[in-house]
Amino acid sequence: MRIAVLGTGTVGRTIAARLSELGHEVTVGTRDPQTTLARSEVDQMGNQPFSAWASAHPDVAVLSFADAALGAELVVNATNGAAALEVLSQAGEENLAGKVLIDISNPLDFSHGMPPTLFVKDTDSLGEQLQRRFPNVRVVKTLNTLNANLMAHPASLPEPTTVFVSGDNPDAKTIVTSLLHSFGHTDVIDLGGIETARGTEMWLPLWLRLMGALGTAAFNLRIVR
Amino acid sequence: MRIAVLGTGTVGRTIAARLSELGHEVTVGTRDPQTTLARSEVDQMGNQPFSAWASAHPDVAVLSFADAALGAELVVNATNGAAALEVLSQAGEENLAGKVLIDISNPLDFSHGMPPTLFVKDTDSLGEQLQRRFPNVRVVKTLNTLNANLMAHPASLPEPTTVFVSGDNPDAKTIVTSLLHSFGHTDVIDLGGIETARGTEMWLPLWLRLMGALGTAAFNLRIVR
Numbered sequence: 001m002r003i004a005v006l007g008t009g010t011v012g013r014t015i016a017a018r019l020s021e022l023g024h025e026v027t028v029g030t031r032d033p034q035t036t037l038a039r040s041e042v043d044q045m046g047n048q049p050f051s052a053w054a055s056a057h058p059d060v061a062v063l064s065f066a067d068a069a070l071g072a073e074l075v076v077n078a079t080n081g082a083a084a085l086e087v088l089s090q091a092g093e094e095n096l097a098g099k100v101l102i103d104i105s106n107p108l109d110f111s112h113g114m115p116p117t118l119f120v121k122d123t124d125s126l127g128e129q130l131q132r133r134f135p136n137v138r139v140v141k142t143l144n145t146l147n148a149n150l151m152a153h154p155a156s157l158p159e160p161t162t163v164f165v166s167g168d169n170p171d172a173k174t175i176v177t178s179l180l181h182s183f184g185h186t187d188v189i190d191l192g193g194i195e196t197a198r199g200t201e202m203w204l205p206l207w208l209r210l211m212g213a214l215g216t217a218a219f220n221l222r223i224v225r
Numbered sequence: 226m227r228i229a230v231l232g233t234g235t236v237g238r239t240i241a242a243r244l245s246e247l248g249h250e251v252t253v254g255t256r257d258p259q260t261t262l263a264r265s266e267v268d269q270m271g272n273q274p275f276s277a278w279a280s281a282h283p284d285v286a287v288l289s290f291a292d293a294a295l296g297a298e299l300v301v302n303a304t305n306g307a308a309a310l311e312v313l314s315q316a317g318e319e320n321l322a323g324k325v326l327i328d329i330s331n332p333l334d335f336s337h338g339m340p341p342t343l344f345v346k347d348t349d350s351l352g353e354q355l356q357r358r359f360p361n362v363r364v365v366k367t368l369n370t371l372n373a374n375l376m377a378h379p380a381s382l383p384e385p386t387t388v389f390v391s392g393d394n395p396d397a398k399t400i401v402t403s404l405l406h407s408f409g410h411t412d413v414i415d416l417g418g419i420e421t422a423r424g425t426e427m428w429l430p431l432w433l434r435l436m437g438a439l440g441t442a443a444f445n446l447r448i449v450r
Contacts, residue, residue: 200431
């Protein structure tokens with residue numbers, strides 16, 4: 001499949017690399033490809049310069065948000081939550097129309113210090129905000145409940161774990177579930193419509209405390225039933 | 226141990242019965258024992274009349290909130306979240322002082338329909354509200370993340386699952402963790418101070434969607450790491 005991954009942070013890089021490894025035709029979208037590729041410093045999360053990552057992944061083209069979305073059949077939102085609406089606007093409503101949008105972003109608000117709070121919750125969600133803003137896009141919220149490496153390589157945990165899909169379009173959820181299976185996810189629970197993204201986005205506060213208590217992000221939940 | 230369980234709903238009954246079965250000296254606290262024992266109808270949750278439950282559990286005395294708290298070494302808040310502060314006030318600050326309070330309640334707000342929202346979240350929690358209101362009580366938030374039957378009988382699930390403790394007093398958490406082990410919980414994660422109750426209380430929105438998607442409340446999460 002032709003897939004555009006919007007965002008060049010840890011999540012974007014990890015998902016783009018995994019999709020490319022699985023044989024998809026992958027592009028990464030960024031605000032200004034020249035600037036992104038010119039970066040030669042380690043970023044604030046400790047990632048290698050994007051240019052080094054790009055050199056190591058020659059099959060993944062780096063394009064503007066709009067060009068990446070235009071050429072794709074499926075788009076992945078791997079931006080930080082605060083930037084999501086603006087990035088998708090830059091990608092262009094006309095370039096996204098009719099396509100499946102996998103939304104991995106979380107509405108994290110770092111303005112009150114650590115751990116972050118949520119800038120939307122409980123009676124609304126970021127997933128719903130994106131779906132309302134782009135009614136012709138088929139938004140599927142998923143993978144926002146675990147660490148980037150485990151999103152792409154779930155089998156690195158000692159036991160199978162669970163991920164979720166939320167979205168209004170059943171066909172879109174089927175496509176996304178199939179992609180998740182190809183990543184190695186064996187337990188994908190369909191929570192229902194996009195409003196169920198409130199549930200997975202509100203998991204983040206517990207995830208953050210667990211990371212603190214366990215001293216690692218290498219964990220995920222399994223729903224035992 | 227002498228334990229008072231405040232609340233006569235599903236959670237209160239289930240926890241009181243389990244503690245009694247394990248050999249503890251258990252009382253149940255209610256607003257007005259005469260009225261509670263006189264009830265002869267099935268309640269709004271479909272539970273048998275409390276009088277029938279009390280007859281089946283003759284070792285569990287039914288007392289006022291204050292009398293139950295007064296005679297106990299450890300108190301369990303099994304009320305609904307909206308009533309928690311008022312019930313504990315009725316139990317009496319002087320009767321609770323210095324004691325461990327297990328807080329199982331969740332801040333569910335049913336005023337907007339189903340599923341419920343949360344009346345406190347993200348920058349505060351019900352656990353913290355109780356601890357602030359009763360600074361001499363050693364509040365431990367736990368068991369608010371799963372169905373009442375599974376709180377008391379976790380081994381009825383096919384695999385071990387995880388529960389959490391949040392609280393400012395390490396000795397209180399040790400006492401509570403020991404009780405949880407006696408119930409059959411094998412994986413108890415100490416999340417940290419009482420402010421980490423924000424995490425477990427915000428798990429409820431996902432729990433509620435999972436109950437909808439799975440068609441059962443007989444599930445729990447396991448933290449795989």
